[in-house]
Amino acid sequence: MKSFQFTKMHALGNNYIYIDMFQEHLEEEQLATLAVQVSTVHTGIGSDGMILICPSEHAPVKMRIFNSDGSEGKNCGNGLRCVAKYAYENKLVTERVFLIETLSGLVRANVHVESGLVEQVTIDMGSPRLQQNEIPVKADDPQARLINGEMEFSGEQHYVTAVSMGNPHLIFYVDDIEQAPLTTLGPLVEKDPRFPEGVNVEFVEVVNNREIHFRVWERGSGVTQACGTGACAAVVSSVLNHHTARGKDTVVHLAGGDLIINWTEEGSVMMTGPAETVCKGTYYIKS
Ligand SMILES: N[C@@H](CCC[C@H](N)C(=O)O)C(=O)O
Numbered sequence: 376m377k378s379f380q381f382t383k384m385h386a387l388g389n390n391y392i393y394i395d396m397f398q399e400h401l402e403e404e405q406l407a408t409l410a411v412q413v414s415t416v417h418t419g420i421g422s423d424g425m426i427l428i429c430p431s432e433h434a435p436v437k438m439r440i441f442n443s444d445g446s447e448g449k450n451c452g453n454g455l456r457c458v459a460k461y462a463y464e465n466k467l468v469t470e471r472v473f474l475i476e477t478l479s480g481l482v483r484a485n486v487h488v489e490s491g492l493v494e495q496v497t498i499d500m501g502s503p504r505l506q507q508n509e510i511p512v513k514a515d516d517p518q519a520r521l522i523n524g525e526m527e528f529s530g531e532q533h534y535v536t537a538v539s540m541g542n543p544h545l546i547f548y549v550d551d552i553e554q555a556p557l558t559t560l561g562p563l564v565e566k567d568p569r570f571p572e573g574v575n576v577e578f579v580e581v582v583n584n585r586e587i588h589f590r591v592w593e594r595g596s597g598v599t600q601a602c603g604t605g606a607c608a609a610v611v612s613s614v615l616n617h618h619t620a621r622g623k624d625t626v627v628h629l630a631g632g633d634l635i636i637n638w639t640e641e642g643s644v645m646m647t648g649p650a651e652t653v654c655k656g657t658y659y660i661k662s
Pocket of ligand 1: 602
């Protein structure tokens with residue numbers, strides 16, 4: 376029976392099965408099915424998806440992320456922090472600051488090490504993309520931004536902001552995060568035809584100009600405890616909607632814990648937060 380070694384890691388509860396492609400070989404055609412199988416709780420390992428840590432021609436390491444439904448995402452903030460921790464602790468890199476390639480470009484990781492272990496990671500996530508054709512959102516004017524724009528979902532008008540952090544996000548503001556319509560509006564908006572590639576759906580309650588509450592329905596995985604790119608998109612949206620300030624640290628309270636996000640004056644979105652190893656094991660591939 377074919378098998379591979381895996382590491383399960385999580386970042387604020389957003390958990391993935393990580394496979395070291397410097398050591399393992401998997402066929403491209405089997406990756407989507409494998410992501411579904413390993414993610415399934417009862418018959419697999421149980422996770423929000425699968426992440427490959429791959430060799431790269433442009434950086435010491437490349438990340439590929441598959442959601443639990445087998446679809447491939449182009450970026451994953453929590454995954455990047457875990458990949459950075461794995462790369463440093465497993466000596467795929469020797470420096471504490473290094474590049475990671477993603478399907479949406481290169482990002483810079485900075486690992487914060489205590490007693491030889493990476494506890495926190497800061498990722499320079501690059502600049503957000505705001506034009507509707509970059510998200511993508513179908514629009515009469517594809518170059519225009521969607522900031523606090525009106526959109527109808529199931530007969531109700533909502534004010535939404537669209538941000539790409541290499542992957543698509545749509546942000547809704549709510550008065551009480553505990554009442555956010557995560558499991559009703561989330562799946563409906565994710566698959567709305569106005570988002571040709573689907574969309575990650577985020578709900579935000581503003582606490583004050585340095586703090587927000589956040590919940591997410593992720594494209595391809597549903598409700599998760601945290602979404603790094605989503606938290607970055609929520610802070611960008613909150614600056615654009617004058618709820619928080621650019622160039623200042625904003626604390627994002629996610630279901631799984633806190634992230635510090637700063638959309639700098641220079642343009643980059645900086646994300647700082649933890650990454651943890653859960654366990655390692657052997658997975659036997661179903662034939
Ligand atoms: N959990 C992630 C994002 C994973 C990919 C996303 N569901 C997509 O399809 O774009 C994060 O931490 O950013």
